[in-house]
């Protein structure tokens with residue numbers, strides 16, 4: 385192994401390793417299948433088709449598989465990642481798992497800086513893939529801590545700084561191009577809405593840009609935990625907005641507006657109570673026979689709200705959203721009755737609201753959720 389120190393002229397060996405690493409990523413992409421777009425319809429919403437892009441089906445279990453591949457490629461193509469160099473990133477967990485997975489593919493050592501309150505199963509997954517976890521008590525400190533690792537020589541993949549630009553927004557089978565292609569034979573191929581959550585803002589940036597690039601009329605709705613920084617920031621177009629409350633939904637609901645979140649391309653931001661998101665994650669299991677994480681539930685709630693509005697206006701059409709990660713990661717948190725009780729979450733009232741919605745199309749949130 386030849387390690388090129390920073391600042392030194394790269395050797396032939398360093399360039400050869402760079403080429404081999406990029407070829408490995410290309411082969412991994414070629415071996416990977418696209419994720420399914422699952423279709424559901426509900427008695428309460430005749431003429432409205434719902435589609436769920438199953439991003440949990442990626443080899444590393446979440447939509448962050450796409451991002452991690454792009455971030456490694458971006459670092460390699462920018463000459464920032466060398467053979468033998470340690471890799472670091474800050475994450476709420478899903479990105480860390482995917483980045484640890486790709487570090488294994490490239491033979492690199494990876495450290496995830498994560499909030500200490502991250503679901504235990506995610507921490508176990510990073511470690512099982514050979515990654516190290518640097519757990520930080522204050523979630524707002526993860527970025528600063530990742531920068532400390534980078535100052536010590538690690539390559540900072542920097543999902544929060546780079547997600548929005550590392551993804552090829554015009555195509556290359558990005559998530560938006562994949563959805564639009566998979567919808568082509570459906571009854572309503574041009575969705576009225578695509579609903580997604582926002583963490584780095586990378587997914588929403590890719591979708592929003594691609595819809596405009598393809599000149600589609602589809603609107604994009606960001607589903608945001610209530611009180612998250614993006615909701616307030618988007619309303620006031622204020623990049624200094626801060627979350628007014630924490631959320632139990634991992635991956636979305638940022639405390640502050642990240643650089644990759646673009647206000648202009650979100651047509652709407654729906655704020656969703658945590659209990660609603662979690663209840664919807666449980667509902668997804670009964671609808672699809674598989675568990676998905678809390679942010680997938682957040683997305684489902686926004687879809688039902690939009691569908692109820694469409695129904696009131698007697699509109700037909702399709703709504704597409706994302707199943708972001710595997711629910712098994714939350715077995716000890718969102719899917720554990722004791723944990724929910726300890727966090728003051730009662731699912732019953734929202735369960736009734738959701739049943740009513742899918743059976744009759746009425747949207748009646750609990751009076752005292």
Ligand SMILES: Cc1ncc(COP(=O)(O)O)c(C=O)c1O
Pocket residue numbers: 446478547580581582583584585586587588634635636677679680706708709
């Ligand atoms: C688990 C998880 N992480 C992150 C995100 C946000 O993605 P991005 O970082 O691209 O904004 C989502 C989006 O719904 C998510 O569900």
